Amino acid sequence: MEAGDITDHISRRFNKDLEDLRSAVLTMGGLVETQLSKAIAAIVKGDSALGLEVANDDYKVNALEVNIDEECSRILATRAPAAGDLRLIVAIIKTITDLERIGDEAEKIGFLASQLAVMDRPSDSYRELKNLGNHVLQMLHDTMNAFARLDVKASIAVVREDEEVDAEYDAINRQGITFMMEDPQNIKRVMNVTWVARALERIGDHSKNICEYVIYMVEGRNVRHTDIIKSAIHSSD
């Protein structure tokens, strides 16, 4: 009886450790979401102070990554998790790398926002960047929700959403080329806009990666580099 109690206790501690780890990843996700939304606001409003704030706050994201990474190593070393638990840890180690990169992209956008703020602003206040930004932000939000709820369906939806983002990115590039050909004076600004769009597109890719880890974590299938639509049909069989 006593022995049973102890095992129960240990596994409960273990459960709590895993649950705390998952919460820490989501906390990091929340921070990254806030960083991205601030960076986009800095672009749209031309707020250089806000942009620099985002750039300066990136260290918080990095610090969280290091902490979670250490905690993962600790759990791997002391608990030797198996099956679902192991997949969870592996997925978390990969997820935080992508989240950290999203943080870096947000930092880049914040910095570019502070540069764009002092240049001439187009009359539409970067509407296309705002649209792309909100799209990507929504994607990241859905990704973290899918991670929180271990929701495979939502993950697949996000992975498909990435194609839309890529298309929007292409459109912005094409538009930028037109602007540059019209008037070479635009080149400097359009180059910065292109960098921002590129960073947003990368964030979309990182979100997609995280969703793939969620699918891996829940179903134990590796859907990376495969046709997700086909595998989705496969899973519903």
Add this chain to the structure above:
Amino acid sequence: MQKLRQKVILGHLALLAGGALVGSLYDQVLIGLLVAALLGLGWHVRQLLRFEQALRDRHFGSLRYGDGIWSQLYSRFNYQRSQSKQYKKSYRQLLKEVRKSTNAMPDGGIILNRDFEIVLCNKAAQRLAGFRRHQDRGHRVDNILRDPAFGNYLNAGVFDKGIEIRSPTREGGWLLCRIVPYGADQLLLLIQDITERRRLAAMRRDFVANASHELRSPLTVVSGYLDTLAEEEDIPAHWQKPLMQMKTQASRMNKIVAELLELSRLEGAGAAPTDEIVDICGLLAAAKKSLAGRNDIPKIDIQCNSRAQLHGSTAEIESVIVNLMSNAIRHTPVEGQVTMTWASDRDGANLSVTDTGIGIEPEHIPRLTERFFRVDPGRSRDDGGVGLGLAIVKHVLERHEAKLQIESVPGSGSRFACHFPPGRIVAAEPVPIAGSSSI
């Protein structure tokens, strides 16, 4: 009850007596008794098994009829069962009503357990913050509502105030989240949509800022010409006094506009910077020095009881000191005294300004920091006050996470104390003066 018991006992005795009687006919009384007892036992066992079977199959109809004490047992059982069914039904009805009303609530409500895991949430929470009522049960609330500010609020565990966060579902939307602990260790998270409220506040702020800004240029022209006119020598004597008055009023208006602009700047800004170190004692001394040589004011005394310094904005803290000091001087007779104190302890530090002036009636104290609030509406502002000083003090202190505490006894004086939390205080060790470091 008594009757039933008698009946049962008598019945069983009669059975045994009958057995004994039949046995005695064959001279086997004991065997007769035994047979009767076995018969009785067998019958009871049969009834018992039937009862158990009926319960297991939930076939309660067969329990309607029974014999002897069993019939009583069955009917009692059936009665209680129908009773509890009825209770259940009424509870279910009640629960349905409660759920309906919580779903009709315009504010989001989420019940959390002590680990911040979602127990229940209503429809508004789904609409406002993107919770899913069934899917999210058991998840930690900060896993879904991931704003870092909200996470910090949860972990800090101090729930006397709410927190404003961006809406995760609506672009540009704002939510006020508030935790209300109840019961043993349950928490209720209330979520309110404050987008409109914030928009109105921003509109008001922008209006005040724009209006003050627009007033500035005409005022500069007016006061510029007034200055030139006042210096003119051949102004008729009867124009001298009106000119002087116009000049005074114009400079007062300038001051009001400047303070309004400062106020709207403070309102729009977030927390005060933490990378600047403020030397309070130095500021106090400077404030006293700026009034040196005036003999129409009360005596000013500075007590610097702490070497602690403050993280914050020097210019803003200076305006707090100057405002509090000039208020104290204005309301204290020449023979009185104004004491400015800086002291620190483990709970933070206090900057206080105490005077021996006219004091404030208690009912006015809560309203003192309102803009343009006057204790005595009949009194003119000839003493030079604009009416925005304490409002500025309040906003500066808010930016420094500090609290303003006002104590006053009418007729004998007031004390304005600013309490700064420990997080804003630089420990009392001597701090190298900026610029004098060796590198």
